[in-house]
Amino acid sequence: MADNKAVIAVLGGTGHEGAGLAARWAKAGYRVVIGSRDAGRAADAAAEMAAKTGGDVRGLANADAAAAGEIVVLAVPYAGQKALANDVRAQLEGKILIDVTVPLVPPKVARVQLPEGGSAVEALQKDLGEGVRVVAAFQNVSAHQLADLDAEVNCDVLVAGDDIEARETVVQLARAIGITALHAGPLANSAAAEALTSVLIAINKRYKVADGAGIRITGIPDLA
Amino acid sequence: MADNKAVIAVLGGTGHEGAGLAARWAKAGYRVVIGSRDAGRAADAAAEMAAKTGGDVRGLANADAAAAGEIVVLAVPYAGQKALANDVRAQLEGKILIDVTVPLVPPKVARVQLPEGGSAVEALQKDLGEGVRVVAAFQNVSAHQLADLDAEVNCDVLVAGDDIEARETVVQLARAIGITALHAGPLANSAAAEALTSVLIAINKRYKVADGAGIRITGIPDLA
DSSP states (O other), X not given: OGXXXXXXXXXXXXSHHHHHHHHHHHHTTOEEEEEESSHHHHHHHHHHHHHHXXXXXXXXXXXXXXXXXXXXXXXXXXXXXXXXXXXXXHHHTTSEEEEOOOOOOTTOTTSOOOOTTXXXXXXXXXXXXXXXXXXXOOTTSOHHHHHSTTSOOOOXXXXXXXXXHHHHHHHHHHHTTTOOEEEOOSGGGHXXXXXXXXXXXXXXXXXXXXXXXXXXEESOOOOO | OGGGSOEEEEETTTXXXXXXXXXXXXXXXXXXXXXXXXXXXXXXXXXXXXXXXXXXXXXXXXXXXXXXXXXXXXXXXXXXXXXXXXXXXXXXXXXEEEEOOOOOOTTOTTSOOXXXXXXXXXXXXXXXXXXXXXXXXXXXXXXXXXXXXXXXXXXXXXXXXXXXXXXXXXXXXXXXXXXXXXXXXXXXXXXXXXXXXXXXXXHHHHTTOSSOOEEEEESOOOOO
16 A cells, blocks of 8 residues: 555654654555654654654655655744745655645734735745645644544644645545545635634633644535 | 613625624514615615514614614625725724625635735724724625524634624624634634635535535534
């Protein structure tokens, strides 16, 4: 099975959100490469993840991870998103880049503060150019829930992208780890998911949601 | 019961979304005033709504409706939002204004196109000044579902506002018509709900949802 599955590189794969996604893909039989600024740290995290999941996990410096991945996931804090993506631009050519970035602006992370012009990922796509197939997804999924590999994720994933085929690949990658994902329209529509994360943080505080609130889309005929 | 309930004026109350909300409040025992550009049209719609709901419904020109309402709802297309609110500014002083506006930009209504600076309602609050207690809500609720007064609305309402007491009033007004509403943070957080409407339109198209897709927030301890 795993032989037919794409190699997924997760840049920022030692962070909570990136590690949770990486571990779930590893467990599902994908070959996973964890990228980090520090190759040694990536290797350590990869060894631990391989033991935990029984999967095929390597750890490399971000640029090498981006080169090794057939599909690349960007899961770093907003402050580092642009610089890292530009650093590894050459390694992304022709590939699908799944951007998980939420434009949180500390300290007011429960307040929506989208960048001028709309969504953070649209600005990224402009920067990287059309040679990179940027898709936005997973911004609303609680890292806490991802970390427990057997726990159901109580959040639908809105998948936004201008490249419909790339978007469909990401929808399937989410479903492969048990997460319901939906085509949410063009990349510009990522603004909704990017903004929603701050709303969910506000809701977590107000309603004391320890595990992390999520969203479900209602009204859709069964997707199973 | 109805004597203790606020008078709710719905500007744009002859439109689909406004009429659906107005009818549900009328049915729940609130005194409702329908506002329209055309007082005659408002009166006709009010008579019809009173007959249908058994409620107390009047119809007036928008400015008179705004004057009569203790709480005012703005439910007009985005293109008319600012002008109407400014026209009736004097009648809004000290009141809660519930803005239902979604900044859709035809013809691409399935594409998120938030105004510069973020949410449409934040721009409105700036325009009207602090004397009006602006709260954003109901942007994601399908007018189709509102229209069937006995149908369950399959969508949680995100209520955003800087005035927390006003926000709580709106949360309760939603619950009074059987709709789950949640405190979603400051007015800026309305950007999420404003953007989500275009995503839901995109989902309605893609997944052929006739009744209108909605959202539910997951993970919150029972609100009932």
